[in-house]
Amino acid sequence: MSQHTYKFNVSMSCGGCSGAVDRVLKKLDGIEKYDISLKDQTAEVHTKDDSLDFNTVLTTIKKTGKKVNSAEADGEKMEIN
Numbered sequence: 058m059s060q061h062t063y064k065f066n067v068s069m070s071c072g073g074c075s076g077a078v079d080r081v082l083k084k085l086d087g088i089e090k091y092d093i094s095l096k097d098q099t100a101e102v103h104t105k106d107d108s109l110d111f112n113t114v115l116t117t118i119k120k121t122g123k124k125v126n127s128a129e130a131d132g133e134k135m136e137i138n
Contacts, residue, residue, distance in 0.1 A: 061109075061111070061131055063115075063128065064099060065100045065128045066099055066128070069095050074121075074123060078093050078100055078121055080121075087106065088105065115135075
C-alpha cells in the first residue's frame with residue numbers, strides 16, 4: 058500500500074468557504090493530513106494508503122458547492138469532470 062498526495066485548486070472567497078472544505082475533509086477516513094489555503098485557493102490531501110482514492114476526495118470537496126478548478130494526483134494533472 059502506498060500513500061498519495063492530491064492537490065486541488067478550489068474557488069474559496071472567505072474563511073467560511075475554506076471552513077466548509079475543512080469540515081468535509083476531516084470526516085473522510087484514510088487521510089493522514091491535509092492543508093487548506095484560502096490565500097492560495099488550494100486544498101492538499103495526503104492519504105495514509107490506497108484506501109482513499111482521488112475521485113472520492115474530489116467528490117467530497119465538490120459537495121461543499123465550491124468550484125474545483127484543477128487537480129493533481131501524485132504530481133499528475135487529473136480530469137475534474
